[in-house]
Amino acid sequence: MELFELINFYLVPGIVLGSIYALGAVGITLIFAILRYAHLAHGDLATLGAFIALAAVTSLGVSPLAALPVAILATAAIAVGIDKVFYNHLRERPKIVTVMASLGIALMIRAVVQVVWGVDTQTYSRGIVRPEDYFGIRIRDREIYTILAMLVLVGALQMFLTQSKWGKAMRAMSDNPNLALLSGIDNKKVVMLTWIIAGGLCAASGFFLGYNTELKSMMGWHMLLPMFAAAILGGVGRVEGAVLGGLIVGIAEELSVLVIPSEYKAAMAFAILLFMLLVRPTGLLKGKVL
Amino acid sequence: MSALLSMEHLTGGYGEADILQDVSMHVDQDEIVVIVGPNGAGKSTAMKSVFGLLTIRGGKMLFDGDDITGWVPNRIVQRGICYVPQVDNIFREMSIHENLEMGGFLKKGDLSAAYDRVYTLFPDLKERRKTMAGSLSGGQRQMVAMGRALMLDPKLLLLDEPTAGLSPKYMEQIFQICRDVRDTGVAILLVEQHAKQALAFADRGYVLAAGKNRHEGTGGELLADREVAEMFLGG
Numbered sequence: 001m002e003l004f005e006l007i008n009f010y011l012v013p014g015i016v017l018g019s020i021y022a023l024g025a026v027g028i029t030l031i032f033a034i035l036r037y038a039h040l041a042h043g044d045l046a047t048l049g050a051f052i053a054l055a056a057v058t059s060l061g062v063s064p065l066a067a068l069p070v071a072i073l074a075t076a077a078i079a080v081g082i083d084k085v086f087y088n089h090l091r092e093r094p095k096i097v098t099v100m101a102s103l104g105i106a107l108m109i110r111a112v113v114q115v116v117w118g119v120d121t122q123t124y125s126r127g128i129v130r131p132e133d134y135f136g137i138r139i140r141d142r143e144i145y146t147i148l149a150m151l152v153l154v155g156a157l158q159m160f161l162t163q164s165k166w167g168k169a170m171r172a173m174s175d176n177p178n179l180a181l182l183s184g185i186d187n188k189k190v191v192m193l194t195w196i197i198a199g200g201l202c203a204a205s206g207f208f209l210g211y212n213t214e215l216k217s218m219m220g221w222h223m224l225l226p227m228f229a230a231a232i233l234g235g236v237g238r239v240e241g242a243v244l245g246g247l248i249v250g251i252a253e254e255l256s257v258l259v260i261p262s263e264y265k266a267a268m269a270f271a272i273l274l275f276m277l278l279v280r281p282t283g284l285l286k287g288k289v290l
Numbered sequence: 291m292s293a294l295l296s297m298e299h300l301t302g303g304y305g306e307a308d309i310l311q312d313v314s315m316h317v318d319q320d321e322i323v324v325i326v327g328p329n330g331a332g333k334s335t336a337m338k339s340v341f342g343l344l345t346i347r348g349g350k351m352l353f354d355g356d357d358i359t360g361w362v363p364n365r366i367v368q369r370g371i372c373y374v375p376q377v378d379n380i381f382r383e384m385s386i387h388e389n390l391e392m393g394g395f396l397k398k399g400d401l402s403a404a405y406d407r408v409y410t411l412f413p414d415l416k417e418r419r420k421t422m423a424g425s426l427s428g429g430q431r432q433m434v435a436m437g438r439a440l441m442l443d444p445k446l447l448l449l450d451e452p453t454a455g456l457s458p459k460y461m462e463q464i465f466q467i468c469r470d471v472r473d474t475g476v477a478i479l480l481v482e483q484h485a486k487q488a489l490a491f492a493d494r495g496y497v498l499a500a501g502k503n504r505h506e507g508t509g510g511e512l513l514a515d516r517e518v519a520e521m522f523l524g525g
Contacts, residue, residue, distance in 0.1 A: 165395070168384070172392045175381040182375070183438070184367045184396035 008131075008138045010254045016143045016212055018230075018250025019150035023205035024223060025230035025242035026154060027198030029287075033174035033237035034194045037095040041082070041106035042202060042227060047220030048109050049075040049203025050210040051117050057124055064124040065145065068207050072200040079199025080192055088191075106221065114217045122215045146208045153204060154243055157197060161239065166193060174237055226253065226269035233276050235283025244284060248272070294319045294354055294477050295371075295446055300339055301348035308347060309335045311501045317446065322468055322478045324492035324509070326485040332501040333481040334376065337448050340479070341373045342366050354445060368396055372439035376450040376481075379435035382424030386415050389423050389434050393441030401441070408437040411470055429460030436467065440476070447471065449480035453487075465491045489513050 024046055031039045049071045056067035082105055090098045131138040161167040166189070172180040173190045181187060205227075206220055213219075230249045234241025249269050256268045276283065293316035303309035309332045317323045325333045338344055340351060342363050350359040358366060363373075372393075381389050390408055394401045409416035412433045418426075423434050432452055439447055449468070453461040461484065468478055468491070482488035489495050489509040497505040497518055505518050512518050 165391075168388055168391060169395065171384060171388075172381050175383050176378055179375070179379060179381065179438075180392070182363060182367070182373055183392050184364050184442075185392065 004136045010258070011251065012137070012139050012143065014251030014254035015247060016146050016208075016250070017254060018247035019147050020205050020208045020212070020246075021223065021226050021230045021250050022150055022243040022246025023153065023201045023208070024227035025234070025246045026157065026239055027201045027205075028227055029231040029234070029236055029238060029242040030170075030194055031198050032231065034170060034190065035087075035098075037098045037102070038228070039198075040099060040102040040224065041109060042198075043220035043222070043224035044106040044109040044113070045075060045079060045199065045202045045220065046206030046209070046223060047113055047215075047217060048078065048206070049199075050206035050215050050219065051113050052203065053207045053210070054117070054122060054124060054215055064207075064211055067124075068149075068204065071203040071207050075203035076196040076199040079195040079202070083191065083195045106224075110217055110221065117215075117217070119217050124211055124215075142211055146212060149204065149208065150243070153201060154239065157201075158239060160197075166190075170194065222266065225266070225273070226250075229269040229273040229276075232281075232283055232287075233272060235285040235287025237287045238283065238285045241283055241285040241287060292355075293317060293352075294321075295340065295479070296352045297336075297340065297349070298352070299349035300336075300346060300351065302339060302344050302346035303335065304344050309344075309501050310339060312349070313498070313501070313503055314349075315496050315503070315506070317477050317479050319445075319477055320472060320475060321494065322472050322480070322492045324488045324495045325479070325481045325498055326488060326495060326512075327498035327504070330500075331498040333498055334450050335501075336498060337373075337450055337479065337481050340366075340448060341371065367442065367444075370443075370445040371448065372442055372444040372446075373448040374435045374439045374450060374452065376454055380423040380431050380438070382422070384423060385420050386423055386426075386434055386437075387419040389438050390441050393438030397442055404441045404443060407443075407474070408440050411440070411467060411474075412437055429456050429463065432456065432460075432464055433467070436464075436471070440471065444476060446477045446479065449478060451481050451483055453482065453484060461487065486513070 024042055028039060028042055052074045053064065053067040053071035056062060056070040057064055086101055086105060087098055090101055129140050129142065131140045161171055169180070169185045170190050170193060172183070172185060173187060209219055209223065226249050230245035231242050233248060234243070234245030249272055252272060253265050253268045256265055296316040298314055300313045301308050301311055313336055325336055327333050335344060339346060342361050346359055350357055352358070353369065353371065356369065358369065381392060384392070390405060391401065394404050397404065414430065415433055415437060423431065426434065436449070436452070452464050456464065472478055489512050492509045494508050495506065495512050496503060497512060505512060505515060
């Protein structure tokens, strides 16, 4: 097989898919680091974000990319609302209660999506887009936008976490919650910020999956396992780890069709997850112990 | 002059059990006061009671003219009492400088005067300000923890066994820093396992046993007391 064939048919789609996973995995890792539970509604929240963007495209007649900010803001607000109405009441209970509750939220969000938008496959724009050729590397504009958007959003998040007062407060809460409280850091605000960021990134993840493929009510649910695999692979609590993990899982899924039937592509994430939990549960970049 | 902090006939504990029974103590301005006593005597509990971390069922706590009994920790921090826990008292994955920044989280406006004050007390920290706090040695971690607590310019600093697990060299250094802190006008109340050394360095001390006041006096008086020596200091 030629090198360019490998790049064009496996590596580029892998990086695009990996970028989509990374956007979701960053949110999962933040929620795990600060709130300390696995958020199982993350995939369906991404679906909701994707369909909110679709609503903006069809009702306002804007381009898909212009609908992205709308979807990010709306999903962030919904995530904060879900936390206030549901998860917040369970904060003092064992974390597994919230994990189970989030599974219920996942089903609720999916039901809402199916009632409002139906169960049929939809797209942001019709027609086939042919990839451009850059010195032999064939890549579509929307694939470039996906990778760039991931890098910009995660870069902005990293700047926020390392440079701003509230970003540092989020890291402090993740690092040592008791000491953060003793220092007078308002944990309600930190929790709200976490949901704004995780919800927004989640919408971006769902949007780009829909933008590169199509929109389905189950699209996010199917991303849940790869997103968790990415977060654990990178090291829970590590933003840069979630990006690295996302890219590895995405590329591994696309490359896997070279050796196993493509129907089993989704099993790659599961295999990576199991392997990491067995060999190095703290992830590639040493994260929190689960 | 009335005391900066006075604990009057305090009874309380975690949940149902009363660990402290009718404990009274006070801390004056510019004073280092140490609480010593055998394991399980309620030393740390007495200190945590100041910081609103336990249920108080009797007595009251006065600080600088206010009755702070039953206040939440957040409000107590703002009122001018900072607390350094015995363990997990730093943000490991943040730099020394960021640890201090988090200590000054509640402070509005410019923190540079607070950084200067802390770095003057701990020149070692200034050199290594970008270093991750988790990679420091035990003694340096304790300095970061104290520095973090001093960022809000407290009137009273509570230290829970600051020398636990430290070498004698570091213990002496921490005690010296306590004196320097006191000389900047911050009163200190600390709990110590190393009773002899702590009584020798503190201005005053309390001996607690089984959740009750047993003895109080200046460090020298307590060290000279035969009963104290036999009971708690190993003769």
